[in-house]
Amino acid sequence: MSVLKEPLATPSRVRGIFRYLLQKKGQKEKREVLEKILSPDELVKDAPPGRPMFRKTINQIKNRIVNGVHNIGLLIEEEDEISINPSLPEDSRNPQIAEQLLPNTLATLFFASGNTDEEDFGLVCAWYLAQNIYDAPGNWEMIQNQVSKQQVGELLRMTNSTLYGQMDDWMCYMGLAWGHALGGKRVTVPDPTLYIKRNLKNLFNNQVGAKIIIQEFIDRLANKCPLFETGKFREKIDANIGGRQLNYLSTSTAFALFRLRDEGYIQLKRESDADLMILPKANNQVDDDGRISHITWQGENS
Incomplete structure (x- = not known):
């Protein structure tokens, strides 16, 4: 499913996740920690379980296989950690300019990467x-x-x-x-x-x-x-x-x-x-x- 059909995956939420990871050591964080930082317990206490807003946003922008085709994503998930995809161009991971370049990075991943x-x-x-x-x-x-x-x-x-x-x-x-x-x-x-x-x-x-x-x-x-x-x-x-x-x-x-x-x-x-x-x-x-x-x-x- 593309971002077109997933209303929870908005640019502001993608930016928030990316901005946080960009400044972390190794540009990665444990999934549980990231979930609670971006969706604090107090804000989701009346929401459906599993933090669907966070989960669905992550799923739309991470590496995944669709119909046997590997779609390159902004993020990768390994074991219990989520990180910025290290295969992205260096500028797209540079903390000084990567957020400024994020619209271009996403346009490339969406439209010009065989996704x-x-x-x-x-x-x-x-x-x-x-x-x-x-x-x-x-x-x-x-x-x-x-x-x-x-x-x-x-x-x-x-x-x-x-x-x-x-x-x-x-x-x-x-x-x-x-x-x-x-x-x-x-x-x-x-x-x-x-x-x-x-x-x-x-x-x-x-x-x-x-x-x-x-x-x-x-x-x-x-x-x-x-x-x-x-x-x-x-x-x-x-x-x-x-x-x-x-x-x-x-x-x-x-x-x-x-x-x-x-x-x-x-x-x-x-x-x-x-x-x-x-x-x-x-x-x-x-x-x-x-x-x-x-x-x-x-x-x-x-």
């Missing part, structure tokens, strides 16, 4: 990023209508508002969407600006001023997070809903790149005799037509 248990979650997130950012379904009722309209109910299996709530919480935490209040209600927007900004250094191999072909950039992005165009989850979604023309980016990806350009993190250029990609815009009141061939990273402090 078969999260395939339904990957499809739902890819579907949401494929929606028109300027007219995206921003609440559960609108999601239901759009799923029905695009005839992807069997593919996504978004059958209740709890699943939408999990999608909302996790996509916002990983920087793939954000939420705001409108008319007294929360509305979600599929905007991956924060995720892409966090990963520019990696996508450009830490080379400030590096210029690459836009298609290569998109391929690198999809390799890191296959929710984006050309990634395995996005390809499956695009094949089912159609709508995106060849060499066109979705409005959510294009919007993120334009925001990053306007904030000074990247440059977007069109060079003659180069293959182009089209970045659609909300309107024509702009200084170019969205035809881009190259992207340049300006650095983190631009």
Whole structure:
């Protein structure tokens, strides 16, 4: 079962467990001790036995075998101890920066590590990023209508508002969407600006001023997070809903790149005799037509 279908496994609970283990010697703790620290007896005295909130959260993010496939997790459990997975990249275990990197670490574990248990979650997130950012379904009722309209109910299996709530919480935490209040209600927007900004250094191999072909950039992005165009989850979604023309980016990806350009993190250029990609815009009141061939990273402090 993925985090999409386990409402007790929220980003805040995962962060709490990870933050505690990050500072412990050896980055591990006895399960019983960890349970009582994160779910004190006084707070769970009227709850069901077995501390289900703690147990189900741990089960969603630890190494496990699903249908014969080993899904790599954030944590491992050996005998009576739970620890941060020592096979994670060194930066992802570094107490100085690991919590800051946790959204990226989880996105990789969920979507780019062959984690078969999260395939339904990957499809739902890819579907949401494929929606028109300027007219995206921003609440559960609108999601239901759009799923029905695009005839992807069997593919996504978004059958209740709890699943939408999990999608909302996790996509916002990983920087793939954000939420705001409108008319007294929360509305979600599929905007991956924060995720892409966090990963520019990696996508450009830490080379400030590096210029690459836009298609290569998109391929690198999809390799890191296959929710984006050309990634395995996005390809499956695009094949089912159609709508995106060849060499066109979705409005959510294009919007993120334009925001990053306007904030000074990247440059977007069109060079003659180069293959182009089209970045659609909300309107024509702009200084170019969205035809881009190259992207340049300006650095983190631009």
